[in-house]
Amino acid sequence: MPAAVAGNYEFLAAPQTDLNRVFRLDRSNGEVGACQYGLKEGAPMGVTLCYPPGEGAKAGPFGEYALVASRHTGEGGVFRVDLRSGMMSICFVFNERSVVCTPQAK
Template sequence: MRVLDFLFSPPRASKRGCRAAALAAAMGAAAPALAANYEFLAAPETDLNRVYRLDRATGEIGACQYGLKEGTVGVTLCYPSGEGAGPQASSEYSLIASRHEREGGVFRVDLRTGMMSICYVLNESVVCTPQAR
């Protein structure tokens, strides 16, 4: 008997608990696939504690870093999307860091079209250059 036949066949008293467990397991297996909406990447600069956040579907990018604040353990400073860093055409985006140890920015790449831009923090927001190939 195929799994779908088993799951959706008329209920039998002895199989009801097994069918519910199998359906719950199948639904639980699909949940992790929905959780991967964002990608995170540290800036390649070796003395910078900045992490970039990318929405994989829209290409929107932001960044956060640790900051000192007297009398506390510190604060998380986050930079919103600025010019060119907001939502792009719907696609499949990823982040890539260069190997340049003094580079504070990262590349945003469109995996479907091959277009890319460099994104970095400028004046309290994340900005990105126009996309190019």
């Protein structure tokens, strides 16, 4: 499934088929966050649960970043790629608190 692009942001659903999580990327600085639907006890509607950027997922150097999902249907994270340098990291929600990304490598 291709990523949706709007303005300076890119959005991509996690490939995990039983997870309703969408990642948000600032294409210019690589900052990654995520949101998902959550149930709210006693309420007829759920809530939007959002996870802020944490370790490794905060804004970095100016660049040209993109998100790529693996084809692994059990994978809850996505790859953040720097299109200029070829560096990659994997970003995921950690402990239901924030989005974290591994150190970049190539």
